[in-house]
Amino acid sequence: MQTEIYSKTVTLNFTQCYANGRLKYSELNNLLQLTASEHAEILGFGYQAMASQSQSWVLSRIRMEIDRLPKFLEEITVKTWVQDFLGNRSIRNFEVYRKDKKIIGVCSFWAVFNTQLRRSENLAIKVDPAIVLPERSATQESFKxxxxxxxxxxxxxxxxxxxxxxxxxxxxxxxxxxxxxxxxxxxxxxxxxxxxxxxxxxxxxxxxxxxxxxxxxxxxxxxxxxxxxxxxxxxxxxxx
The missing domain is CATH 3.10.129.10 (Hotdog Thioesterase)
Known part of the structure; x- marks a missing residue:
């Protein structure tokens, strides 16, 4: 089973959309967060595993490049992968597709957060370096x-x-x-x-x-x- 790239397909419902029928920017962010969480679970450093170490991932920076926002009842696919990982931080990318066309690219920067000490620290869980895809980017520009x-x-x-x-x-x-x-x-x-x-x-x-x-x-x-x-x-x- 390939785990480097994770895909999640959803059909947009009315609670996720603005009055014009387009996906809310906050709900786009939420979809990205949920997809990242599911992928992290598969890779062994999801919420439950990290909570056992009093740790959590927190989002630090993100850049979204949007060709168009999908709309109500459209089926979209979100793909995600880890582009870089070093101790207490990680770069995770996303692509959003409508059918076979990429409509959104996202680059994000995450930090490992100790939920008791309320500060950043190195991840307590071992990460397989094979899941990191350093050559694959999703945006024209990185987060800034x-x-x-x-x-x-x-x-x-x-x-x-x-x-x-x-x-x-x-x-x-x-x-x-x-x-x-x-x-x-x-x-x-x-x-x-x-x-x-x-x-x-x-x-x-x-x-x-x-x-x-x-x-x-x-x-x-x-x-x-x-x-x-x-x-x-x-x-x-x-x-x-």
């Missing part, structure tokens, strides 16, 4: 460090809620995208497609923590930052 905009034109306050948390007891990475895009006019999200999205996850956020969500829209892009007590915990740049 986002430079923070200092001149935002809109700020909104938010208090993290129970429904925002995941099994690691912090706000799931999917939630941040929704919080930011909810600041935009609906027609900006529904009538245009972001051709690329870069995200940096900098610090974790827990229950009932107050944050400020900052936004600035340029003609070709939208920039976001989420801060807690003047410390930046999340950055995103979405290009039209």
């Amino acid at each position: 460090r986002i430079e923070q905009d200092t001149d935002y034109d809109q700020t909104s306050s938010y208090l993290s809620k129970l429904s925002d948390l995941d099994i690691v007891n912090h706000v799931n990475n999917v939630k941040y995208t929704d919080w930011c895009f909810d600041l935009l006019p609906a027609e900006t999200v529904l009538k245009k497609t972001f051709r690329s999205i870069d995200i940096n996850y900098l610090k974790e956020l827990k229950l009932a923590e107050a944050v400020d969500i900052h936004q600035r829209v340029h003609p070709e892009s939208a920039h976001f930052a989420i801060t807690r007590a003047d410390k930046t915990i999340f950055l995103m740049q979405a290009n039209f």
Whole structure:
């Protein structure tokens, strides 16, 4: 059985889509996360195995390159593989297909997180180097460090809620995208497609923590930052 590349095929349901019938960006992120989790289980470093070592994977950076968003009732296939692995971090790539056509490419950077000490550390589970595919990339550009905009034109306050948390007891990475895009006019999200999205996850956020969500829209892009007590915990740049 080949395990280097894992494929997951799904039919999009109405809860995953915006009012225009297209897949939500946050649900795209969620599909990627679920596919990565299933592949990690097969490879022996999934949630259960890592939880036994008080460890978890956390997403640090991601880049999505989008030709088009799939829509309600379309069947899509998500493929994923590990491009690089070194001790406490890993690069994982994704491709999303509609029939035989690639419509989305994604490059992501993950860190091993100790759930008790709340810090990064080396993976406690041995990884077979044969599953790493260093020559196979999914995007034209890799994930990047986002430079923070200092001149935002809109700020909104938010208090993290129970429904925002995941099994690691912090706000799931999917939630941040929704919080930011909810600041935009609906027609900006529904009538245009972001051709690329870069995200940096900098610090974790827990229950009932107050944050400020900052936004600035340029003609070709939208920039976001989420801060807690003047410390930046999340950055995103979405290009039209």
